[in-house]
Amino acid sequence: MLKIGNYEFQSRLLLGTGKYADFETQQKAVEVSEAEILTFTVRRMNIFNEHQPNLLERLDLSKYSLLPNTAGAKTAKEAVRHSKLARASGLCDMVKVEVIGCSKTLLPDPVETLLATEELVKEGFTVLPYTSDDVVLARRLEEAGAHAIMPGASPIGSGQGILNPVNLRFIIEQANVPVIVDAGIGSPADAVYAMELGAEGILLNTAVSAAKDPVKMAEAMRLAVNAGRMGYEAGRIPKKLYASASSPMEGFVG
Numbered sequence: 001m002l003k004i005g006n007y008e009f010q011s012r013l014l015l016g017t018g019k020y021a022d023f024e025t026q027q028k029a030v031e032v033s034e035a036e037i038l039t040f041t042v043r044r045m046n047i048f049n050e051h052q053p054n055l056l057e058r059l060d061l062s063k064y065s066l067l068p069n070t071a072g073a074k075t076a077k078e079a080v081r082h083s084k085l086a087r088a089s090g091l092c093d094m095v096k097v098e099v100i101g102c103s104k105t106l107l108p109d110p111v112e113t114l115l116a117t118e119e120l121v122k123e124g125f126t127v128l129p130y131t132s133d134d135v136v137l138a139r140r141l142e143e144a145g146a147h148a149i150m151p152g153a154s155p156i157g158s159g160q161g162i163l164n165p166v167n168l169r170f171i172i173e174q175a176n177v178p179v180i181v182d183a184g185i186g187s188p189a190d191a192v193y194a195m196e197l198g199a200e201g202i203l204l205n206t207a208v209s210a211a212k213d214p215v216k217m218a219e220a221m222r223l224a225v226n227a228g229r230m231g232y233e234a235g236r237i238p239k240k241l242y243a244s245a246s247s248p249m250e251g252f253v254g
């Protein structure tokens, strides 16, 4: 079970809702993923106008927890404003803080992310900041009251997978809140890897929405996240330099 603040979820796969070719594919992919948390960009939605078509309108929203993200914000102030808009619409009090500091790499601005997290925690939000895989910053975000830490595996939408497994391990080992790997996951193998490192969940979008068959990929990601978690809980064998026989011969009389 994944616990984020006061919320509990069975699924450890969080899904983005952007970049699907059409509503039908999005709907089917979300369904087979069994994700319970869906993220969407506040700035892209006209959340106060029910007549405005939006990407979430075909989904039965009573089945999901919505995680608005503050994508498009360049400062803490903007991120706080986006979050308040989302909460005022009555959707959810969880928010993914995303304050981008570089338009080419889409890497987060660490200072503004921390400031936004501090402010939103004070305002009573359940706060999930998207961060780089910086170990010290992850600790500072937790100290600021973040309810989960979401380090990127690699740049958003790049599909490069996990670039720095050592940093992710350090972050996971020191964290007392769930670590959810967010962004850059390209394939089910990446998701398994992150979960085997001990991540409590994965947030991904492009790997599913831009796959040749998004629905099949959504299912593959569900299985990968579950397999990775099971593997982590089961405990992998230590790596050894030399062979050790699978059928030991000690005590064998022959």
Ligand SMILES: CC(=O)[C@@H](O)[C@H](O)COP(=O)(O)O
Pocket: 015, 016, 017, 018, 039, 040, 069, 071, 155, 156, 157, 158, 159, 182, 183, 184, 185, 203, 204, 205, 206, 207
């Ligand atoms: C939807 C969302 O929140 C993205 O900004 C997120 O970071 C996913 O990134 P990928 O598209 O690389 O999975």
